[in-house]
Amino acid sequence: MQTVRQLPALREAVAAFRAAGERVALVPTMGALHDGHLALVEAAKRAATRVIVSIFVNPKQFGPNEDLAKYPRKELADSRMLSTAGADLLWLPPVEVMYPEGFETTVSVAGVSQVLDGAARPGHFDGVATVVTKLFNQVQPDVALFGEKDWQQLQVIRRLVADLDLPVEILGVPTYRDDDGLALSSRNAYLIAEERARAVALPRALGFAERAIAKGDDPEGALAQARETLAAAGFEVDYVALADAETLGDPVAGRPMRLLGAARIGGTRLIDNIPVTTNEHG
Structure with missing residues (x-):
C-alpha cells in the first residue's frame, strides 16, 4: 500500500x-x-x-x-x-x-x-x-x-x-454493529465500561420505536417513549426524530422514512439511525 x-x-x-x-x-x-x-x-x-x-x-x-x-x-x-x-x-x-x-x-x-x-x-x-x-x-x-x-x-x-x-x-x-447492537464508532473509545454497558440503550430505544411505528402506533408517542427510555438510561438526549429518509424533513406519505437519534452519555455523543418499514404515517 x-x-x-x-x-x-x-x-x-x-x-x-x-x-x-x-x-x-x-x-x-x-x-x-x-x-x-x-x-x-x-x-x-x-x-x-x-x-x-x-x-x-x-x-x-x-x-x-x-x-x-x-x-x-x-x-x-x-x-x-x-x-x-x-x-x-x-x-x-x-x-x-x-x-x-x-x-x-x-x-x-x-x-x-x-x-x-x-x-x-x-x-x-x-x-x-x-x-x-x-x-x-x-x-x-x-x-x-x-x-x-x-x-x-x-x-x-x-x-x-x-x-x-x-x-x-x-x-x-449499512451500519456495522457490535454483537449487542451498538453502532461502531471511533468515539466509542471514549466510553468507560459502565457507559459502554448503558450505551446499547440507544439502538434498542430506536428499535422499539420503529416497531411501534411499523405496527401503526402513534409516531409521536413512540418517539416520546424512546426519549424517556434514553433519559432513564442516563443519556442526555439531543434528538429522537422520524424524518423523510432523503430530505430529513417531515415524513411524507409514500416515501421512505428514517428514525434518527443523538444523545450523550458521560462526555460522549453517540448517533444512530434505522429505516422505518412502513410508509403509512407521514
Whole structure:
C-alpha cells in the first residue's frame, strides 16, 4: 500500500491508475479505524479495482467546544489495518495541505444540513461539505463510499454531488454493529465500561420505536417513549426524530422514512439511525 501526504504524489498515483484503465474508489475517514471502516474498504474493493482511503481529522467540522484535540489518532495502527485489508493507497494529508495559508472557501448545503445534527452542531456540515468537495477534487474517484451510521452526512453528500454535478457515484454502506447492537464508532473509545454497558440503550430505544411505528402506533408517542427510555438510561438526549429518509424533513406519505437519534452519555455523543418499514404515517 502506498502512503502519500502531498498532492502532487497523490495525483501521480491516481494518474497511473487511470492510465491502466482502472476504476478508483475513495473511502474518506478521520482514522481511528474499526471494523465498520474495514467494511467500507471491502465494499470499495467490490465496487472498483483500486481503493484509496483518506485519513484526515477535519478541523472545520468540529465546533469550538467539541473534541478535536482529543479525537483519537492512530496513524500507524490504521495504516497496518488498511494494508492488511487490501487498500491500494492511503491519502494522509497534513492540515497545511488540505487548508493552505489563505484558504477562504466554504461549501454549504442548505436544507438537509440544517436540521437534527445540523441544528445541534452549527457549522458541522459546512465543514463536511468543504472537505468532501476537496477530497473529490483531489482524488477524482469514480465512486465514494460512506457509512449509513452517519445518515444525515450521507444525505448531505448526495445533495452536494447532485447539485454540483460532481462525477462521482455515492454508495452508502449499512451500519456495522457490535454483537449487542451498538453502532461502531471511533468515539466509542471514549466510553468507560459502565457507559459502554448503558450505551446499547440507544439502538434498542430506536428499535422499539420503529416497531411501534411499523405496527401503526402513534409516531409521536413512540418517539416520546424512546426519549424517556434514553433519559432513564442516563443519556442526555439531543434528538429522537422520524424524518423523510432523503430530505430529513417531515415524513411524507409514500416515501421512505428514517428514525434518527443523538444523545450523550458521560462526555460522549453517540448517533444512530434505522429505516422505518412502513410508509403509512407521514
